[in-house]
Amino acid sequence: MSSEIANYIGYAASFFVVLSFILKDIKKIRFINLIGCVCFVIYGIFNNYLWPVIIPNGILCGIQVYHLFKKK
Template sequence: MEMATVWEWVGYAASIVVAYSLMMSDIKKLRWWNLVGAALFVAYGLAISAYPVALVNGFIVFIDAYYLVKIYQHEASQV
């Protein structure tokens, strides 16, 4: 399989994962799935030199990670 084709499939997988994340009612699951999808989009964007795609999704990874840390810290303080 050609590398271009592999990266196309990574882009499709990223789209599916992000769409799946938006169907979550649990915010933790939504953040985790969205983080994975955005990370895949970062890899995809860098691989095909689509730097705006990589940049925006890198920011989304950061946002998801930030809120996941806040969620887990809040849960830990509740114990």
């Protein structure tokens, strides 16, 4: 993958994470933040395995999925 495409994925990730702070509905917040975190994981992988980016965002993906699908 070209570095230009990887950069666009990083910009998209940043956009989704910031957007998640603007929303008020918790399910929407978690879903949009999940998209941002997945994009950051992809960005980290395509930029020579940036572990400081991949690890926390991978953990956050798991947390968001857990909260989106847990029973109330």
